[in-house]
Each structure stands twice: as C-alpha cells, then as structure tokens.
C-alpha cells in the first residue's frame with residue numbers, strides 16, 4: 127500500500143487533468159444514459175401516435191445526447207491519453223535520472239534484461255494507474271449518484287433497490303474477483319520478466335549454448351516460463367469472463383427489482399407507462415461503468431508490483447554523489463594515493479590495501495601484477511565508479527570527491543577491459559567521445575589507434591556489441607575514442623591485450639605520439655618493452671609490492687623479477703637438456 131501512496135503522489139501534479147478526464151468520462155456515460163432514456167421515451171410515446179409536436183422534446187433529446195456522447199467521449203479520450211502520456215514521459219525521465227548515478231556500482235546486482243523490463247514494461251504498466259485504476263471508480267460513482275437521484279424522483283424504493291445492486295457490482299464483485307485472481311497480475315509480470323531474461327541470455331549466449339549442448343535445456347526453461355505465463359493469463363481471462371457474467375446477472379436482477387418497485391406506481395396511475403421503458407433502459411445503462419471495476423483491482427495489484435520494482439531502483443543510494451560545490455578541473459592533473467584501501471561490498475578481502483604512489487602530470491606509468499591483484503579496481507576508483515574505502519586519493523592535488531564525477535570522467539579517458547561498442551556505425555561510436563568532431567578528426571583518431579583501414583569505413587555498422595569487428599578492432603576503436611576525448615590523463619586497462627605483439631607495440635607507439643604532455647597509465651600483463659615507462663607500480667594481493675623503473679625492479683630480484691623471468695624464459699624444454 128505504501129507503493130500505492132507513493133504512486134498517487136507521483137501523479138498528483140496531473141490531478142487537475144485527471145479530474146477533468148474523469149468528469150468528461152462521467153459526462154459521456156451520462157449522455158449515453160440520457161440517449162437511451164430519451165430514445166425509450168420517444169419510442170414509447172410514438173407508439174401512442176401523438177401529434178408530431180408532442181415528440182419534439184424526445185427528438186431534440188436524442189439528437190443532443192447522441193451528439194454529446196460522441197463529442198464528450200472523444201474529449202475524454204483526448205484528455206486521459208494526454209494525461210497518461212505526460213505521466214509516462216515524466217516517469218521515464220525521472221527513472222533515467224535516478225538510474226544514471228547508480229551506474230556501475232549499484233547496477234551490478236541487476237541483470238540487463240531485468241533493468242530493461244523495469245524501464246519499459248513496469249513503467250508502461252503504470253499507464254493503467256490513471257486510466258484503469260483511479261478513473262473508473264470515479265465515473266461509476268458519479269453515474270450511480272445520477273441514477274439514484276433520477277430514480278429517487280419517481281420512486282425512493284426503486285432508487286434503494288438500484289443502490290443495493292450497484293453496491294454488489296461496485297464492491298462485492300471486484301472484491302470477489304480480486305480474491306480469486308490474487309497473485310495473477312504480478313505473477314504474469316514476474317513470468318514475463320523471467321522470460322525476457324532467458325530470451326536475452328539465449329540470444330547473447332547462443333554460441334556458448336550450442337558449443338556446450340545447452341540449447342535444449344535453455345529452451346525448456348523458456349518454455350516453462352512461457353507456459354507458466356500462459357496459465358496465469360488463461361486464469362485471468364476466465365475471471366474476466368466470470369466477472370462480466372456476474373455484472374450482467376446483477377444488471378438484469380436490478381432491472382427486475384426496479385420494475386417491481388415502479389410497476390405499482392404505473393398501475394396506480396401515479397406514473398405513466400412510458401416511465402417503465404425509460405427506467406428499464408436507464409438501469410441497464412447504469413451498469414456499464416461498473417464493468418471495468420473488478421479489472422481496476424487487478425490492475426492495482428500489477429501497478430503496486432511494478433511500483434515496488436521501480437522504487438527499488440529509485441531508492442538505491444548512489445555510490446558516488448555530486449559535491450554541493452564541485453571544484454573546477456583545470457590544468458595539470460597529478461595523481462596521488464596515500465594509504466588507499468578499498469573493499470568491494472560483500473567481500474572479506476580488500477581489493478586494495480594501503481596503497482601509496484604519486485604520478486606527476488605527463489608521466490608514463492605501468493601498473494602490473496598478477497590477476498586479481500587490484501589493478502582494475504584502482505582505475506575504477508580513479509574514474510569514481512567507486513569511492514575509496516579509506517586513505518586519500520587526490521587528482522590535481524585535491525581529494526577526488528571534490529570534483530563532479532562527470533567532469534572528472536571527461537578529464538580521465540579510460541579504455542577498459544570491457545569495452546562497449548554500440549550497435550551503431552563506426553562514426554556514431556566515435557562521436558560519443560567528441561560529438562562535434564569532424565570527419566578529419568575521426569580519421570586521425572582511427573589512424574592513431576592503428577585502425578588505418580577503417581578510415582574509409584566510417585559509415586559501416588559495427589554490429590550488436592560490435593560483433594562485426596574483431597576483438598582487436600573493438601579495442602582499437604575504444605582507443606580511438608579515448609584519443610578523441612583528448613583528456614590530460616589516459617588509462618589503458620589491458621587495452622591492447624587482444625593485439626599481436628608487433629601491432630600492440632605499433633599502437634602504443636602511436637598513442638604516445640598522439641599524447642604529448644598527457645599522463646598515460648598502462649595496465650598490462652604482458653611485460654614487453656617495459657623500459658619505456660618512467661615508473662612501474664607492482665601490485666600483489668591488493669598491496670603495492672614494489673615500484674621503480676624496469677632496470678631498478680629487475681635489480682631488486684623480487685615480484686617483478688619473478689614475473690619477468692616467468693614470461694621471458696622458454697616454455698619449451700629442449701630435448702636432451704635435462
């Protein structure tokens with residue numbers, strides 16, 4: 127229920143429009159009833175063959191209500207759809223705004239298909255909140271009030287009988303169907319989410335599933351989710367049918383009840399016979415707005431479920447927040463860490479443990495170390511994907527938290543291990559880094575990244591996740607983006623790992639050429655041409671094991687020396703050497 131309160135609070139700014147749409151809906155339904163009542167009057171009166179003038183009131187009434195019903199229904203749809211789309215638009219923007227600062231730290235626990243479901247389907251299902259949950263009860267109540275009032279004029283007893291049947295149709299039937307269908311609407315949404323997640327995994331992991339023979343098992347899981355959803359949808363349709371039948375029965379019972387109250391008045395001469403036909407059709411028409419009410423409760427369940435999933439995201443506290451008065455990021459950006467430690471949430475072992483170093487602007491630094499030693503974690507802290515746990519990390523001589531995360535990321539270009547290539551052209555993928563770049567600048571960046579052969583292929587499609595490119599081409603595309611970003615600090619996290627050694631050396635040479643005066647931090651496993659780095663930081667188990675130039679580190683005969691030896695000794699033992 128808390129979710130419902132929060133959802134209604136969200137739609138409150140449109141309360142005026144919603145009320146207008148509800149009033150228009152009532153007026154359209156009222157016109158429909160008026161049309162039936164005047165038509166009944168006209169037909170019954172005409173059967174008595176009076177002079178034409180006596181039928182004038184009926185004729186005018188039919189014309190008026192007939193026209194009014196169409197116009198009012200059109201205006202009602204216009205107002206309600208306009209309101210709904212406004213609500214949906216602002217919900218979506220609100221959701222995107224809330225989502226952005228959560229990436230990547232807080233979004234890791236969500237699967238991408240699940241996030242997609244929340245952004246698209248859950249928000250879409252909230253469009254029902256106004257049209258199917260809040261508006262129908264208002265229209266039904268106003269219509270019922272109108273009918274009780276009109277009938278009450280002729281017979282208070284008939285009005286009471288109608289009130290009784292309206293109460294059963296408006297409260298009893300919705301409660302009954304809500305009870306019968308409890309869990310159906312949210313169950314359908316859950317199955318849909320599961321189905322989407324499985325479908326995305328199926329599409330993206332098809333090659334692996336085929337190789338390991340998992341296609342059949344995955345398809346069975348998809349079928350299971352689909353059949354579960356279909357069973358719930360079938361149940362929902364059955365309940366829909368049952369509820370319509372119940373309201374139909376109640377309507378007929380109400381007609382009989384009202385007629386039994388009005389008939390004695392007609393036979394006693396208090397009311398004319400024409401009143402009978404008017405009352406019959408009016409009572410029948412008054413049940414029309416009651417038909418959507420049971421559905422309202424079921425949509426309410428779906429909306430609460432969707433709201434809960436959306437608020438789960440909206441309520442997450444971002445790992446990194448914008449400072450109230452961010453410092454400007456200008457000039458040189460020396461980087462310093464003092465006793466820097468960081469532990470991922472839920473991990474027992476720190477990924478970084480009291481690490482200290484200093485990287486002046488323009489330096490060429492390598493970070494090396496065994497897998498899992500904390501190299502990528504360091505870069506994640508530098509671009510503020512995470513906040514340092516303890517210790518100090520400064521950029522430009524100020525603690526990193528003093529800057530706007532967005533501004534910092536514009537000044538530190540990161541080519542990470544997991545480069546994302548958008549399903550767009552090469553040009554679009556490059557323009558991401560510098561939207562106003564000319565074709566000449568794009569081609570120069572491609573050349574510097576060692577993608578000379580792409581210079582004439584700017585408008586080629588890169589494929590889903592860049593699948594139309596080789597692994598090495600994807601990495602070089604990411605390097606070209608970083609070059610275009612023109613940031614004073616460039617971090618290459620295993621950015622050339624997919625390249626063969628000569629191409630890697632050529633690309634690194636070109637990057638250095640294009641990065642005069644910039645700091646380049648290279649994270650690498652491959653200890654090749656390490657003499658070009660002014661300083662090498664060696665991480666082991668989250669700690670800074672040693673630091674120095676290539677020659678100094680070899681002389682120390684410690685961690686780096688061992689890594690170097692392992693990589694540079696021949697793995698093949700010559701026959702007859704042992």
Ligand SMILES: Nc1ncnc2c1ncn2[C@@H]1O[C@H](COP(=O)(O)OP(=O)(O)OP(=O)(O)O)[C@@H](O)[C@H]1O
Nearest residue numbers: 234470471473477496497498499500501502503504
């Ligand atoms: N998002 C995460 N959540 C929890 N633990 C993580 C996360 N990312 C990394 N870790 C853990 O933190 C430690 C350091 O990981 P990190 O990715 O920084 O190592 P690395 O030196 O870059 O490794 P590699 O050379 O294999 O890329 C590892 O033990 C890893 O399991």
